[in-house]
Amino acid sequence: MFASINSSTLFGIQGAPVSVEVHIGAGLPGFSVVGLPDEACREARDRVRAALLSSGFEWPNRRITVNLAPSDRRKGGSGLDLALAIGMLVAQGKIDQAATDGIGFVAELGLDGSLKHVSGTAPLVAAMRDLHVVVASAAGGDALVAAPRRVAVADTLGDVVLGLQRAVEWRDAVRDVAHDEVAPTLDMGDVRGQPVARRAAEVSAAGGHNLLLVGGPGGGKTMLAERIPSLLPPLDGHDALTATMIRSAAGQRLGGLVRLAPFRAPHHSASMAAMIGGGSGAVRPGEVSLAHGGVLFLDEVGEFAPSVLDALRQPLESGEIRLARSGATLTLPARFLLVGATNPCPCGGGAPGSCVCNEVARQRYLRRLSGPLLDRFDLRVAVAATSPADLVDTGPGESTAVMRLRVDEARWIADARQGKSNARLSPSELDEHAPLSAEARALLLAELEAGRLSGRGYHRVRRVARTLGDLDGGGADVVCLDHVREAIALRARVGAMQ
Amino acid sequence: MSGHPDWAYAAALTQVPGCGSTTAFRLLVLHEPREAYERALAEAASHGANAQGDAVGMMRERCEGSGVGVAWVRGPGFPLVIAAGPGPCGVFFFRGDAELFVGRRVGIVGTRTPTPSGVYTAREIGEGLSRAGVHVVSGLAKGIDGAAHDGVRAAVESSATTGRAIAVVGSGLDVVYPRTNAALWEWVAHHGLLISEHPPGATAEAHHFPRRNRLIAALSEVVVVVESRESGGSMSTVRHAIERQRDVLAVPGSPRVVSAAGTNLLIQQGCGAVTSAADILSVLALDHRHIDVVSRDERTPPDPRDVGVLEACSHGPVTLDQLMIATACTLADLALSLGRLEATGWVVEEAGWWEALLLRRGRHKDECIS
Numbered sequence: 001m002f003a004s005i006n007s008s009t010l011f012g013i014q015g016a017p018v019s020v021e022v023h024i025g026a027g028l029p030g031f032s033v034v035g036l037p038d039e040a041c042r043e044a045r046d047r048v049r050a051a052l053l054s055s056g057f058e059w060p061n062r063r064i065t066v067n068l069a070p071s072d073r074r075k076g077g078s079g080l081d082l083a084l085a086i087g088m089l090v091a092q093g094k095i096d097q098a099a100t101d102g103i104g105f106v107a108e109l110g111l112d113g114s115l116k117h118v119s120g121t122a123p124l125v126a127a128m129r130d131l132h133v134v135v136a137s138a139a140g141g142d143a144l145v146a147a148p149r150r151v152a153v154a155d156t157l158g159d160v161v162l163g164l165q166r167a168v169e170w171r172d173a174v175r176d177v178a179h180d181e182v183a184p185t186l187d188m189g190d191v192r193g194q195p196v197a198r199r200a201a202e203v204s205a206a207g208g209h210n211l212l213l214v215g216g217p218g219g220g221k222t223m224l225a226e227r228i229p230s231l232l233p234p235l236d237g238h239d240a241l242t243a244t245m246i247r248s249a250a251g252q253r254l255g256g257l258v259r260l261a262p263f264r265a266p267h268h269s270a271s272m273a274a275m276i277g278g279g280s281g282a283v284r285p286g287e288v289s290l291a292h293g294g295v296l297f298l299d300e301v302g303e304f305a306p307s308v309l310d311a312l313r314q315p316l317e318s319g320e321i322r323l324a325r326s327g328a329t330l331t332l333p334a335r336f337l338l339v340g341a342t343n344p345c346p347c348g349g350g351a352p353g354s355c356v357c358n359e360v361a362r363q364r365y366l367r368r369l370s371g372p373l374l375d376r377f378d379l380r381v382a383v384a385a386t387s388p389a390d391l392v393d394t395g396p397g398e399s400t401a402v403m404r405l406r407v408d409e410a411r412w413i414a415d416a417r418q419g420k421s422n423a424r425l426s427p428s429e430l431d432e433h434a435p436l437s438a439e440a441r442a443l444l445l446a447e448l449e450a451g452r453l454s455g456r457g458y459h460r461v462r463r464v465a466r467t468l469g470d471l472d473g474g475g476a477d478v479v480c481l482d483h484v485r486e487a488i489a490l491r492a493r494v495g496a497m498q
Numbered sequence: 499m500s501g502h503p504d505w506a507y508a509a510a511l512t513q514v515p516g517c518g519s520t521t522a523f524r525l526l527v528l529h530e531p532r533e534a535y536e537r538a539l540a541e542a543a544s545h546g547a548n549a550q551g552d553a554v555g556m557m558r559e560r561c562e563g564s565g566v567g568v569a570w571v572r573g574p575g576f577p578l579v580i581a582a583g584p585g586p587c588g589v590f591f592f593r594g595d596a597e598l599f600v601g602r603r604v605g606i607v608g609t610r611t612p613t614p615s616g617v618y619t620a621r622e623i624g625e626g627l628s629r630a631g632v633h634v635v636s637g638l639a640k641g642i643d644g645a646a647h648d649g650v651r652a653a654v655e656s657s658a659t660t661g662r663a664i665a666v667v668g669s670g671l672d673v674v675y676p677r678t679n680a681a682l683w684e685w686v687a688h689h690g691l692l693i694s695e696h697p698p699g700a701t702a703e704a705h706h707f708p709r710r711n712r713l714i715a716a717l718s719e720v721v722v723v724v725e726s727r728e729s730g731g732s733m734s735t736v737r738h739a740i741e742r743q744r745d746v747l748a749v750p751g752s753p754r755v756v757s758a759a760g761t762n763l764l765i766q767q768g769c770g771a772v773t774s775a776a777d778i779l780s781v782l783a784l785d786h787r788h789i790d791v792v793s794r795d796e797r798t799p800p801d802p803r804d805v806g807v808l809e810a811c812s813h814g815p816v817t818l819d820q821l822m823i824a825t826a827c828t829l830a831d832l833a834l835s836l837g838r839l840e841a842t843g844w845v846v847e848e849a850g851w852w853e854a855l856l857l858r859r860g861r862h863k864d865e866c867i868s
Contacts (some may be wrong), residue, residue: 196818199829214850215817344849354756355611356727362611380849382817390823446841468830482830489818489833492850 001025003090003097006104007083008127009068009075010252012283012323012330013242013249018102019069019078022087027063035068038076047078047109048085055113055157060092073328078108079118080256082134085109085157086164099164104128106143107136108448113157116403122146122248134160134170141176142254145244184263186227189399193390197224200381200490202403203204205231206410207467209423210316210338210376212301215383221341225297227264228339230400231407232261236294242333243293245286246285262294264336268303274309274332276321283323283330288315291336301340302368312338318377340377344494378423378460380492410470422467427459434466439481447488461487506558507531508570508589512697513557514538514748515547519695519709523581523588526571560698566674567592575599580716583742587695587713593671594691598633598662603723604778605635605718605739607711607732608725609757612845614816614853615756616725617645619749619773625651626775628661632785635718637710638686640666642724642732643697644679651685663690666713668706670694675702693717708734715739722772723748726760733760745781747772752814797843807835808844808854815851 003022003412008015008416049059066084068075083105089095106124108116115136118124125133126146133151135143140153152170154160162168168448191198197213201224204211211228213221235258243258266275266287273279277286288296298304315321346365347357355362414422418433425433436444444461447453453461464487466477472483508531517538520800525534535554537750554666561568569576570589577599580587590797604627606620624634624646634650636643663686671694674683686692693713696706711731715721715738723746726732747770751758765771772778800808810816810824821832837850839845845854 192817193823196829285696314589356756357611380850382819384817384820386819394823450841452840482834485833485837486830489829489836493847494849 001091003087003100005083005087005090005100006128006131007080007106008104008124009080010077010124010249011073011328012277012332013120013123013245013285013289015120015123015125016073018075018080018083018129019039020083020087021067021069022084022091023065023067024060024088024091025063025065029061029063031064031066032373033066033068035066035071036074037068038392039076041068041075041080044078044081044084044109047111048088050111051081051085051109051113051157052088054111055161057089057094058092060088064088064184068375077118077120079106079120079124080117081109082115082157083106086160089161095161095164097434099166102131103164104131104133104148105135105160106133106322107139109157115154115160117253119140119251121250122254123245125151126245134163135173135175137171140173141179141256142248144173144175145248145254145257163485176253176255178255179253181258181260182258184226184230186230187400188227188230188403189396191220191224191227191397193302193386193394194220194224194383194397196490197381197383198397198403199293200379201231202407203464203467203471203490204228204337204339204379205403206422206471207414207464208337208423209464209467210340210423211379211380212340212342212374212377212494213381213383214342214492216343216385219383219385220298221383222265222299223296225339225341226263226297227262227400228337229261229295231403233408233411234259235261237292238482246289246292246333250285250290260294262291263297264291264294264301265297268298268300270304270308272305272308272311275308276315277323277332278325283332284333286321288312288321288334288336289332291331294336295339296336297339297341299341301342301374302365304399307366313376338376340374340493344382367458373492375456378464379490380494381490382492383447408473409473410467413470422463422470425466427462430459430462430466434462434469434479435477436462436484437478437480440465440479443481443484453488457491461491464490501556502532502554504531505573506554506561506572507535509561509591509697510554510557511535511538512589512695513553515542516545517542518586519587519589523571523586526588530572531573550723557697561591564698565593566671566698567596569596577717580713581728583712583716585709585712585738587716588595590693590695590713591671591746592691592693593687593699595662595688596691597801598664598691599717601660602782602784603635603664603718603784604632605683605714605721605735605744606642606646607636607714607721607723607735608646609727609730609732609760610639610641610643612641612645612725612757613751613755613786614848615855616642616749616751616857618846620645620724621649621652623724623749623775623778624663625653625711628653628663629657629659629776630775630779631660632779632782632784633662633690635664635666635714637707637714638667638679638683638692639731640676641724644682646724647686647690648681650690651682654689664693664717665690666693666710666717667702668694668696668710669702670696670700671699672698673701680743707731711735712738713801715742715744718744720745720747720778722746722778723761723764723769725749725751725755727757728759728763730760730792745770747778747781755816800842800844801835801838804835804839804844807832808839808856811845811852812854812856815848817851821852 005020117138121139121142122145125143129148133148137153143151151173240257264287313332319332323330345355345357347434465483468483620642628650636646647663665686674680711734721739747762748764
């Protein structure tokens, strides 16, 4: 009359074990679910009932109570369907309780009794790592990524029951090669005749510096931004696992651990929930989390809603995003390289003096650009379309492979010195790890006194200069004049910013 | 309705419904201000508009409260250059030194969105004219207008010159527009002359500015356009100037710069081309030699290593990318060169675009490198 079945539910990008307890007893016929189920959970009743009947089982005409334990946290999603159906069968004595011990179930049921893939299979399975896990055939690849003791797959509820009754052998899951990561074919060599923009991309990748590209349409801003992930190192260990869980929680299918640095380019109409994550009940990871370990590219950055841009400040500072919901406060990882692109004004005029915007529109545009978020771009580069002659005459630029060598070297040097990227150095760490040569100090002082550099800009220039030094082989501990000069040159004055 | 001075009636006339500047001009030429005001009121009443309270007294309070003076066509010190010509002006408000109407006056106008070199040119011309004792008339708009008066301010603050700023604006004299020029606005009111056709409290409306432009043209002996688009507001100033037989001069620009298209067109149509304050002084038949003496190019000559870079940014604004390709320098060398050139005032940067400033006031053309 009673059954308890292992399953799990999703909180953000982490699964949490849930026991689905089913009790069938005397009383007025009915069905109730307790333990803070969300709408998809409540609907499970109808799916489970239809699936059981379609699979040739009975729906008992008695009082049925389902508890989702622990009962103090909100449960979401349809992944509990299969556990609920098995619980019904165990409670009716069709299956031994002992047969289900040590097995976790994660799958949605179709009305015909078929098993379906559930978003977030990887973290859901990860929560039951010590168990055998049964999932839908389609979700086998995702479940394997979470590396539980064993993953068995089945196509229908009937198959699962036969497996539990030891009437047939379980089928093992196989890796889902169809969803293997494919290395992008974009190569930095395609970017021709823009040596400074290329250099900025390299510096950005090497030091983790946020990059703003300013230029009219057709200047190749997007082309460059798309190629920056190829300069980033592959995700390792913990980051790879995190990125994998994020993707799975967002509903993407997996072939294996996510290794390639992601590239996310949300449209400027993106809502707050789409950008930082959210939704009612089950929190879905947003673009900032999907870009974890890779590049978040905001094209037309001035067109994004100001509130959405403001929300980026927390992840930019701390590398994670905290979402407070009625049930709980969730922290999702969100450490990304921010690459922005913008026109210099609404008409995209390009060179100074060629703009045809009216004054009010121009000012409004510039005001958006000068917000506190835009101050977080260490690198700001004007990009103009390559002239036809340069496009034809210059050969392909340096390839990604060559640039990657320097980037990896610089990252290694920074890591060995301070254990973090240069962009994350605090002012006091700057003094320790990026001391200035006498000439460089004099130059920065002069720039500050002339008002060409703000206090905030001063630290940013020093960080970029540190990265430039590392890219040059990093022989010198001291940041020299050349690097400071170059860092200042890579920081174009946009709008009212300095 | 009694006991108000003449100027208060003249001022109140600007607020009678249906009484535009042409009507006001006709009435004030023919009658004393009080009589003119009453006639205008009667005319308005015949069209159904009612007088509201003591409009004259209120206007008087406003003007006295904000330190604004009123000049009308038959009143003391009214400059007849404004009265003459199409679209006459019968009454205007002012703050500052009304004596400045006596003296040589040059108008400097141009686009609100200039190139950096346009801004520098306007500033230099303003400074040079001021040093030569010529007043600079402009509109206090963003861009060229403000830069010209900024140059006057630099000259006045650094030496005892007599050339001052005269600004004609499109709003009431206590309504600063644009806000970005607030400091300059107050400076002109204290050290120069601020003029408006609109009573204190009037906000800046788009249709005020074309009419404001006719006063700039009327008050200037010569109008200099520093940078203008083909259909810019400056071109309306040029039309007003031509209607009044004022000379129009233009500063030539690169044909690739949109904001110089209007000035280049003017030159093609026969306007005189000027590049410095000295050129304008010679048009005014003034001795311009002494301004060369007081203001020569004080920049240190560019470092020989930097000449190539300077040359590469001397054909209009360029990005770092274009500079690197043109000069075949490394970014580090380029950055060092640009840093030196910027510190010595040879190049300026705007939003990542670099431009050379080759010509400085007072330099002979054969002296400059190119």
